[in-house]
Amino acid sequence: MPTSAPTPFDYEAAVLACARGERFAFRALYERECAWLLGVAMRIVRDRERAEDVLHDAFLQVWQSAATFQPALGSARGWLYTIVRHRALKEIRDHGRSLAVDPVELGEMSDRQQATAGGDDDRGLDPHALERCLQRLEPARRDCVVHAFVDGFTHEQIAERLQTPLGTIKSWIRRSLASLKECMA
Amino acid sequence: MIEMEAADDRDAAAGEYVLGMLGADDRVAFEAAMVRDDALQSAVYDWQDRLLPLSVRTGPVAPRPQLWQRIDIGLTAVLSSSDPKPRPSTPPTPRDAWWRRLAPWQALSAFAVAASLVMGVVLVEKIANRPAAGDRYLALLQSPDDRSTGWVVEVDAGRGVRLVPVVPGTPPPAGKSLQFWTKPQGAAGPTSLGLVRAGERRELPVAMLPGVGEQQLFEITLEPEGGSPLGRPTGPILYVGRTVHL
Numbered sequence: 001m002p003t004s005a006p007t008p009f010d011y012e013a014a015v016l017a018c019a020r021g022e023r024f025a026f027r028a029l030y031e032r033e034c035a036w037l038l039g040v041a042m043r044i045v046r047d048r049e050r051a052e053d054v055l056h057d058a059f060l061q062v063w064q065s066a067a068t069f070q071p072a073l074g075s076a077r078g079w080l081y082t083i084v085r086h087r088a089l090k091e092i093r094d095h096g097r098s099l100a101v102d103p104v105e106l107g108e109m110s111d112r113q114q115a116t117a118g119g120d121d122d123r124g125l126d127p128h129a130l131e132r133c134l135q136r137l138e139p140a141r142r143d144c145v146v147h148a149f150v151d152g153f154t155h156e157q158i159a160e161r162l163q164t165p166l167g168t169i170k171s172w173i174r175r176s177l178a179s180l181k182e183c184m185a
Numbered sequence: 186m187i188e189m190e191a192a193d194d195r196d197a198a199a200g201e202y203v204l205g206m207l208g209a210d211d212r213v214a215f216e217a218a219m220v221r222d223d224a225l226q227s228a229v230y231d232w233q234d235r236l237l238p239l240s241v242r243t244g245p246v247a248p249r250p251q252l253w254q255r256i257d258i259g260l261t262a263v264l265s266s267s268d269p270k271p272r273p274s275t276p277p278t279p280r281d282a283w284w285r286r287l288a289p290w291q292a293l294s295a296f297a298v299a300a301s302l303v304m305g306v307v308l309v310e311k312i313a314n315r316p317a318a319g320d321r322y323l324a325l326l327q328s329p330d331d332r333s334t335g336w337v338v339e340v341d342a343g344r345g346v347r348l349v350p351v352v353p354g355t356p357p358p359a360g361k362s363l364q365f366w367t368k369p370q371g372a373a374g375p376t377s378l379g380l381v382r383a384g385e386r387r388e389l390p391v392a393m394l395p396g397v398g399e400q401q402l403f404e405i406t407l408e409p410e411g412g413s414p415l416g417r418p419t420g421p422i423l424y425v426g427r428t429v430h431l
Contacts, residue, residue, distance in 0.1 A: 023260065023385050030253060035245035043243040052252050059256045060263060074230030078237045082203055082229075089205040127238035148204045149239040155206060177200035177232075178193065184235055 011076035018066035026063055029080070037084045044088040044152035046097055051088070058087040077125075089152050133183035141176045144169060187211040189218060199228035203236060261384075264353055319343025321431040324403045326424035335424040338403045346378070346389045348403075354383035357407055364408040366418055369396035380412055381405065401428045 009032050017025030034055065041058075042051040061083055069079050134142050140162060147153040147161065155173070159166040187207065188194040201207050202215050219225045319342035326336040335354060339347045348365060357363050363383060366375040376395045381387050391397065404425040406418040413419045 021386070024382070026260070027253075027257075030256065034252070035247050036240065036243075038246045038248050039243040040240050042246055048246070051246075052248055055248065055252060056255050056259060060259050063260055064263065070226070070230070073227050074234045075237070078230065078233030081237055081240055082233050086205055093209075125238050125241055127241050130235065130238040145204075146239065146242070148206055149236055150242050152205060173201065173204075173206065174197045177197055180235060181196065181200070181231075 011080070012069075012071045015062070015066050015069045015076040015079070016071065018063055019069065026059075029062070030059060033077070033080065037081070040081065041084055041088040043150060044085065045091050050091060050095075054088045054091050055084065058084040061087065085149075085152070092152065129184055130180070133180050136183060137176050137179060140164070141172045144173050145176050145180070148173065187214060189215075195225060196228050199225060200232045200236075203229060203232040261353055264384075320397070322397065322399065322401065322428035323431055324401070324426040324428040326403060326405060326426040328424055329422055336405065338426070338428070340391070340394070340397055340401070340428060342391060342397045345391045346387075346394060348378075348381060348387040348389075350384045350386060352384075356383045360410050361420075362408050362410050362412055363423065364406050364412050364418070364420075366402075366404050366406065367394060368402040369394075369398050370400050372396065374417055375402070375404070377412065377416065399428055399430045402426075403428070 009028075011029070011032075014025045014029045014032075018029065037058070038051055038055055041054040042048060045051050045054060062080060065083075069076060134145070137145070143162065144158050147158050153161070155166055155169050158164075158173075159169045162169065164172075187198050189198060198207070198211075198215060202212065202219075207215055215225075219229060321342070322338075322340040324338040324340075325334050326338060327334050334351050337349045337351055339349070341347075363381045365378040365381045365387065367378055368375040372395055378389055378393060379387070402425065404418070405423045406413075407420040407423055408418070409420075
């Protein structure tokens with residue numbers, strides 16, 4: 001995982017400690033990441049109450065599946081965010097999405113954040129490599145990947161938003177992922 | 186159905202899986218394939234880390250304090266309802282495996298004394314097979330009230346001390362703390378080993394101990410919040426026990 005500055009919190013050790021049943025490590029992991037994770041979940045489910053439910057379920061899942069985390073393969077934080085994002089996506093798949101925020105407004109919000117993304121991050125995450133590679137994609141293709149990750153949109157929702165055939169969106173996403181992989185290698 | 190033959194397809198599928206873009210059937214198929222396929226798992230971890238920086242695009246939102254309380258309650262429920270056998274996917278380590286064997290005895294709390302005795306024998310047998318790093322001692326900390334075992338202390342003279350809860354335990358009342366003490370044979374008084382939390386294990390370096398030996402007393406007392414102001418136990422003994430040499 002790219003890091004710009006060494007972060008004093010050892011996520012891998014914390015997840016491994018959870019696997020050993022150490023509740024203190026679990027608490028520390030929660031304290032460290034809960035606000036960022038809630039931001040991620042809220043953006044997908046669009047409702048604070050439901051986002052907190054997502055985080056509740058996700059953290060219990062983190063505890064129960066901590067032993068499946070494989071530190072040799074990747075970062076604990078990548079693993080953690082996947083659990084939370086997938087929980088949030090399950091929530092909207094099972095129960096639908098709240099539409100408290102107007103889709104157009106959301107789009108603008110996304111663009112705004114896109115424009116400011118790449119700034120300094122105090123969490124030891126280095127977005128620069130990914131941003132640089134995203135910038136090399138055509139804007140519409142870049143939007144596909146960003147909407148999928150940040151907003152949790154499906155292929156169909158992206159096709160609708162971008163007024164582009166579904167097959168084209170599917171192929172754009174696959175090619176964009178291949179380009180990102182190559183660019184970040 | 187998802188294409189998983191060519192390497193490029195597999196990698197793209199891993200990326201879409203991490204993004205959460207696979208349909209229900211494809212997702213189930215992918216997860217099933219991942220269990221058997223180390224390379225696919227590796228591709229998933231790679232995508233998790235590649236895409237992780239996108240999480241900075243959504244800013245932090247502070248959860249309400251009740252959220253942690255709910256999670257903590259949920260965790261306690263998970264712990265008390267979970268099957269006591271080791272979670273199957275847990276990679277067992279020699280140092281950890283035998284601690285988990287304590288769990289089945291929790292069910293026998295009605296026979297706490299007998300259970301503790303048998304448990305001690307089981308533990309001794311387990312520990313005896315481990316490579317020695319120094320003299321080792323074990324103490325079962327029991328409640329003076331009902332002789333139930335609440336904690337186990339393992340001392341390894343070459344490594345340190347581990348205090349491991351046997352039961353989830355009840356947190357101290359408001360304004361109180363649990364404090365951990367030891368007193369080697371012949372010492373003038375107990376030495377504080379710090380505060381502990383109900384249901385949470387502690388590991389301490391051996392250097393914190395005033396000594397290590399047989400019949401060494403370990404106890405947990407109820408003290409004012411932040412610990413005894415006098416440097417010696419002031420509150421009731423909740424759990425106490427002496428070491429046996431292994």
